Amino acid sequence: MKELVILSGKGGTGKTSLTAAFAFFSKSMVLCDADVDAADLHLLMEPEVKEKHDFQGGNEAVINPDKCTECGLCMELCRFGAISEDPYKVDPMECEGCGVCYDLCPEGAIDFPLKTCGEWYISDTRYGPMVHARLGIAEENSGRLVALVREEARKIVQRDKTDLILTDGPPGIGCPVIASISRANAVLVVAEPSVSGVHDLKRVGELAEHFKIPAMVCVNKCDLDPDRTAAIREAAEENNYTYVGEIPFDKNFIESMIQKKSIIETGRDSDAGVAVKKIWENVMEHPAMKIERLV
Amino acid sequence: MNISIASGKGGTGKTTVATNLAFSLGKNVQLMDCDVEEPNSHLFLNPVFREKEPVIAPIPVIDDTKCTYCKKCMEICRFGAIAVLSEKVVTFPELCHSCGGCKVICPEEAISESPRELGYIETGEAGNISFLQGYLTIGQVMSPPIIKKIRTYAKEGMVNIIDAPPGTSCPVIAAMKGADFVLLVTEPTPFGLNDLTLAVEAVKTMNLPCGIVINRAGMGNDDVKKYAEKEGVEVLMEIPFDREIARVYANGGLIAEKIPEYREKFLTLFDRIKELSSIGVNAE
Numbered sequence: 119m120k121e122l123v124i125l126s127g128k129g130g131t132g133k134t135s136l137t138a139a140f141a142f143f144s145k146s147m148v149l150c151d152a153d154v155d156a157a158d159l160h161l162l163m164e165p166e167v168k169e170k171h172d173f174q175g176g177n178e179a180v181i182n183p184d185k186c187t188e189c190g191l192c193m194e195l196c197r198f199g200a201i202s203e204d205p206y207k208v209d210p211m212e213c214e215g216c217g218v219c220y221d222l223c224p225e226g227a228i229d230f231p232l233k234t235c236g237e238w239y240i241s242d243t244r245y246g247p248m249v250h251a252r253l254g255i256a257e258e259n260s261g262r263l264v265a266l267v268r269e270e271a272r273k274i275v276q277r278d279k280t281d282l283i284l285t286d287g288p289p290g291i292g293c294p295v296i297a298s299i300s301r302a303n304a305v306l307v308v309a310e311p312s313v314s315g316v317h318d319l320k321r322v323g324e325l326a327e328h329f330k331i332p333a334m335v336c337v338n339k340c341d342l343d344p345d346r347t348a349a350i351r352e353a354a355e356e357n358n359y360t361y362v363g364e365i366p367f368d369k370n371f372i373e374s375m376i377q378k379k380s381i382i383e384t385g386r387d388s389d390a391g392v393a394v395k396k397i398w399e400n401v402m403e404h405p406a407m408k409i410e411r412l413v
Numbered sequence: 414m415n416i417s418i419a420s421g422k423g424g425t426g427k428t429t430v431a432t433n434l435a436f437s438l439g440k441n442v443q444l445m446d447c448d449v450e451e452p453n454s455h456l457f458l459n460p461v462f463r464e465k466e467p468v469i470a471p472i473p474v475i476d477d478t479k480c481t482y483c484k485k486c487m488e489i490c491r492f493g494a495i496a497v498l499s500e501k502v503v504t505f506p507e508l509c510h511s512c513g514g515c516k517v518i519c520p521e522e523a524i525s526e527s528p529r530e531l532g533y534i535e536t537g538e539a540g541n542i543s544f545l546q547g548y549l550t551i552g553q554v555m556s557p558p559i560i561k562k563i564r565t566y567a568k569e570g571m572v573n574i575i576d577a578p579p580g581t582s583c584p585v586i587a588a589m590k591g592a593d594f595v596l597l598v599t600e601p602t603p604f605g606l607n608d609l610t611l612a613v614e615a616v617k618t619m620n621l622p623c624g625i626v627i628n629r630a631g632m633g634n635d636d637v638k639k640y641a642e643k644e645g646v647e648v649l650m651e652i653p654f655d656r657e658i659a660r661v662y663a664n665g666g667l668i669a670e671k672i673p674e675y676r677e678k679f680l681t682l683f684d685r686i687k688e689l690s691s692i693g694v695n696a697e
Contacts, residue, residue: 130600217514292556313453
């Protein structure tokens with residue numbers, strides 16, 4: 119089993135479009151959308167949902183006014199400023215789910231019910247199975263939901279004896295990103311040749327190094343600034359990230375999105391289509407992608 | 414007045430709008446970059462930083478001489494950050510949410526706390542614009558405390574522009590909470606629309622006034638406009654899909670500076686925000 123995680127640091131560089139294109143080239147794989155905050159891969163893959171499950175991401179404190187004696191201990195103990203007085207109540211948006219108030223309330227006046235923070239799905243797509251999710255609005259624990267969808271993708275790989283998980287990662291370098299890269303074979307960072315793109319690539323590259331995950335880099339919209347694209351390539355090589363190619367700007371990326379297709383399905387022989395295929399081949403040739411990981 | 418610039422989807426132009434709005438206002442304005450995982454506003458405003466302060470959170474330290482291995486700390490911790498073995502206690506600082514439960518519950522008073530650095534905040538100026546940004550340390554997961562700390566520096570009587578992270582979960586909520594107005598930046602594509610829908614839901618859940626900026630207008634289709642109309646959310650500005658604008662952005666430039674008519678457009682945008690905000694037209 120191998121897993122490739124597509125990341126970017128900066129959002130909107132083309133992670134999802136590239137993931138969908140790779141799904142086309144791969145003979146046997148499971149798709150995993152780890153951008154549970156703002157999932158988009160389903161818009162290209164049109165998944166047919168086979169299983170739907172609630173995601174119970176944690177607990178939330180609720181004060182029972184009938185039992186509360188207004189001693190104020192909970193408010194004093196809560197480090198997240200989630201409890202207010204007159205009457206004592208918990209702000210669900212601020213509650214961290216630590217349970218300290220629940221455990222220490224002398225009156226047993228605080229309940230701590232499990233809460234449903236989202237949904238996750240196992241679906242069929244035209245290229246194979248897909249595990250995806252939707253985190254509830256304003257919910258926490260996106261990291262835990264990312265870990266869950268990746269775990270479910272692993273189960274499917276084992277069941278179907280497939281070989282590869284393609285994981286569409288979230289932007290940034292925080293909690294959900296860290297949850298999406300542990301135990302992966304490698305990450306592919308999709309950069310863009312702008313000052314922001316260069317800054318964010320550096321941070322996500324450092325993150326991959328921190329967790330000792332081999333990193334590859336490609337540049338999308340490379341012709342927007344050829345000099346900066348060349349600089350990204352140099353920086354990648356200096357940092358031992360394998361540079362796997364660059365994709366010219368192509369309006370067809372948007373057109374494909376509108377048609378709910380991957381760029382390969384609408385323009386396989388276009389410059390961008392050819393560039394994406396080359397990147398896919400280079401990625402799969404990377405030594406890290408030859409290593410079998412235990413499921 | 415606090416204006417949060419958010420989006421759902423990443424890369425739609427939050428930073429472009431935040432920095433150009435700040436530049437167009439020019440004075441009595443503070444930019445607060447709360448995208449602490451990947452802060453980019455500084456690349457466009459080139460602030461001079463004068464101060465840097467760490468953002469810390471406490472983590473437990475166990476005194477082995479007092480610990481009786483009763484496991485109460487492990488039981489209260491919902492984050493798996495403490496494991497009590499037969500004669501050893503192991504802590505996992507990166508999993509700790511700093512709730513302090515272990516310290517309070519320990520019957521032997523064997524737990525104290527030491528600071529862990531989550532990231533830092535830098536403060537400075539870009540011309541007459543006050544500037545603040547946060548950085549999450551590589552490998553740390555707790556970005557909301559940094560965002561909340563930045564928000565405490567909002568200045569009364571100033572326009573505080575908050576550049577939010579992408580998404581709709583806890584860090585975004587921390588960057589939008591209590592704002593007088595949320596400006597949602599999107600692009601007219603299916604991905605842009607899908608994530609805008611989530612962002613509008615989040616804003617409505619929080620009961621905040623909001624409006625939409627369509628960036629790269631003309632690149633996709635009209636679905637975002639149709640959605641905005643249906644939801645009753647006003648489209649306040651459109652920035653066209655234009656190679657020159659893309660080039661100015663790519664090089665770290667400001668369109669309001671390089672293409673002067675945009676300064677007027679951002680000022681018009683600000684006037685409309687004032688009218689729609691929870692503070693009303695008298696806000697300054």
